[in-house]
Amino acid sequence: MHARATASTPPAARVIRRLLPGERDLLPGHFLRLSAEDRHLRFGGRTGEDRVRAYCARLDRPLSLVLGYFVDGVPRGVGELKPITGTLPPAAELAVSVEAP
DSSP states (O other): OOOOOOOOOOGEEEEEEEGGGGGGGGGHHHHHHOOHHHHHHHHHSSSHOOOOOOHHHHOOOOTEEEEEEETTTTEEEEEEEEHHHSSSSSSSEEEEEOOOO
């Protein structure tokens, strides 16, 4: 069973912070725990396990910012800010996903 944040979850067990380079392997689990509808909304279409894993493997771009909402050390929400290259003025894409309780 996975831990979920509730009103009774101690604040020390809930943390929002930047994902460290060595934590990239935590992301597929988060994306795969999303409901089919939420994953469709997050990725803009049907996204199976192979596509999720391939996406996560490419995420260590130095310009991307990936934040995680951790509950007991498990990412339950992820925010990604990525620059869109070749645009003037400069632009970025923001994507957010949060697991349902």
